[in-house]
Amino acid sequence: MLLKYKSFIIMLGIMFLILPLVIIAQASNTVSTISFSEIKDRTPVDVKVSLINSSSISRIQIVYKSFQETEFRVREMELLGDIATYQIAAEDVSAPMLTYYLIIEMQAGTQETYPLGVPDAARPIDLTVSTVSEKDKEILILSPGANETVSLNDLFISISLVNAPDDVDISKTKIILNGEDISKNVMFAGDLLLYYPQNFEGSVEGGEQNLEIEVYNNDGELYHSIKRKFTAVDAITASNIGSGFRFYGNVAGEVRNEAFNGAFTLYNNIALSLNGAVNDWKFKGYGYLTSEENTSVQAQNRYSVSVESSWMKLRGGDSYPRYNNLLLNGKRIRGVNGIIDYGIFHMQGSYGEVRREIEGKLNNTFSKDNTPLQSNVIRIDSVKYGNPFGLVNFGVHSRKLLAGRIGLGGRETFEMGVSFLHAKDDANSIEFGAKPEENLVASTDIRLALDNQRIIFKTVGSMSVINSDITSGTYSDEQIDSIFASGSELGGDIESFKNIKNIISPFMTVNQFVEPLNVGGASSLATETSLELNYFNNNLKGSYIYRGNQFKSFGQEYTRTDVAGLNISDRFRTFENQLFFTLGYENLNDNLQGTKIATTTFQTLRASVSLFMRRDMPNITFSYTNNKNENGIEPTDSLNKFLSIDDITNRFSLNLGYDFNLKVKHNTSLGFMISNRDDNSFFNNDANYFSTSFTLNSYWTRAFVSNFSAIYYNSKISIVKYKYVTLSLGGRYLLLNDNIELSLNYSPSFGDFNRHAIDFTAAYQMVKNLWIRGQMRYYAMANASANIISGITVSYNF
């Protein structure tokens, strides 16, 4: 049976290789590579994006969602030089799939996505989310603990296989420490394996240690392997841990030259991080200075200092405070962010600048008589510039944000909190800018957990007020009378407007640009309520959302508004957590305030089956999604046909992952995705996508690892066809006792996306902890000049 299966896998591989058009990496003008840490259910995922021509990029956002959800979360990534990073929170990572794409905003004001064309001309990328492997629970490294720092005198390695199945041959277990097989020195005590390095002098030296355990079945085939890192230190260093002041850090400097479309740009940057601790108090400092910093773009330098203990955290400088998803979550603030968690009492406060001022540019001036009617022609100081109107490129006002939350209770049982956000542009910060705005949001949140977290009820409600032009300040009652009385369409709301003004004017500017005018209409209300039940191997979750069309929080600028509806999903696991079924349905609609000519319903049905076998078989995930959007307007409607929405999208995907031993260890993945959109609206914008990808990583020796990948992409949107194949071949090689690391990757793309890319990196450890690293990236696009990024980085850990 096993042999049959292997043959099938090999056949699949061969079939794949002989496909006439094979593919690879995603097309992009700005993204070189994107990497993820291990993607496991309910585990944080670190995302790292390497960029091409990073100086042209002003901001990067990652947009992601789990399979059970239909709404994407938009989060700003930390952009430092040519690297952007973000950590996706554990609660947002859910098996079987994580879907993502990137939004890249350019300094020139344009924007693109990765992959190019999302959502209209390309699909976001699916990543398989594995569940915590049952095999991981079967192989227990009792000692050392993960990332533990342990004295060499006290060091011992202990592996427990008491939970391993009967077909595991414990005597064949290999224990590899820092690349060296030490199995012959291991003592077996039943299902417990013990290794005492003190019995083998010189077998372990101080420093970071890499431990790998390989467990084999009775047939001698690799059953599972796990890794762990820990640090061994001498007795004196170990005794200092936990007492007195201790610190460590890193300093790195980079010189980088980017030759892009014939233009050369030189960048210099330096980064310093310091970590210190005394008793239970931890201190961190971080600074990043770059030659890219200039006043015509948002801040490129980064700095922060923080102190934290078991009950408080305080961070100054750049921070990314997290409140609820409707208020503020992950936006960069330059100021201060503090959190206190003392028993059942919780408090958080954040204040700082979310964007700095960038002055606009006056291009031309006009007299009153010849002023053109354009949105970027504004009134200017006629005494200063000779004319009363000017054609400008708009700048950006500086914006400060204040947020806070007070909460009572604990996550184990019941917690509730109230929070607020106030953000305001500084109208005087620049001379030529668009209208300065102000935003006030109030929010409450409740979390109730019962029966040992098997029942979780959560609700968040927020109400916002926004002023889209605060230039004139708060109006008096007399001004309101005169302005509103003269406008017949607003005249009837004078008293309610005055009432609103009296209530909120102590907190924000109130004039005729305040929205909503009618609070009772719930147009600025946003709520999310969910109930989660975890019983009988089911994770059943039902939720309801409501977002009025005027809800706006400057802390979460990409929240989808004018939508309401229900979402229900269930994930069922069986066969000892080896088989997972997911089923979900969502029904949303817009036009909550009746501001549109028709109401659109958005229905989504999702189903998936995942197989995570403990045996020597691939992990398989098959998923199906059906989206149906419809607003009832006929495409033949002569008046409203351009507003008609009527489309159905069917999407299937199959992902396989397989680790196997063929002479050496390999891991592979193979994915297929097919999507078909049938658009019956006036536009008839049918779309078909097909993509497949294959990756193979081979661990030839501890020092040599190779990788191969191929992607094929084929789409047809309306009448536009787009097709390409990308291959990638590379490897990493360590030599001279790991003091030199070489890596090379060549990635050609053919078809409508035609590019050849070479990445080469050489790193050398000159003395302990002092590394010099050279990097060269070469990109040649069809009908464009070759682009080369070359740089040298020196870093030192202390």
Next chain:
Amino acid sequence: MKQMKIFLIIVLSAIFASANIFAQQNNETPVALIKKIIKDVSYKQIDATDWEIAKTGDPLKNGEQVKTGFKSLALVLFTDGTGLLRVRENSIMYIYGDRDGKKLNKNTFIEKGLIGFDVNKQDIEEFKFTTPTAVAAIRGTAGYLEVGPDSSTTVVCDHGKIEVQSLIGEKKKVMVEGGFALSILPNGKLFKGEMSPNQKNKFGKTKKSKARKIFIETEEGTIELEFYPEED
């Protein structure tokens, strides 16, 4: 000559028997192991009469004992990965483990002293503590048990739930939830209440397991003095 043969047979039989016993012992999976030691920790094998000085990594088999001295500490890990015990100063405990297939039922007898525990959620296995006056059954809990000189028992539950049964008096069963504590007096009387500030403080201290060392350079070499920070 005949006597010599008999002697050899006896010796070889003894060697074989010892080897067989040794082999059997090696086939027996320890119930726990000593993860960390501070200062004066010793253990006693089953059927042994003397205590031996313990060192980190020493396995503990069914029925073996651990003893800590003044200002000393031992961290004990169960080999099925289900929990960690912190044996505080001047304590004596016995480790018992009954393997039933893949299931390991654990029972720790605390003769005296204070044991902090951090136990993962148990599916089907039993995890019990026994004292001279009570039995505590645990499922996914952190807290501590203290046995006084008069055999009174205090059970403190920081989070999770503990089912406690008194072994004397009315032998009542009481559930102790997170944030509560139960005292069982030598006469069998039970007192349940919220964790007192003193108990919270004591629980916090049970989680600390860092020792301090002083190194004194002498002509003969380095002298290492290890001590446990003052807690009271």
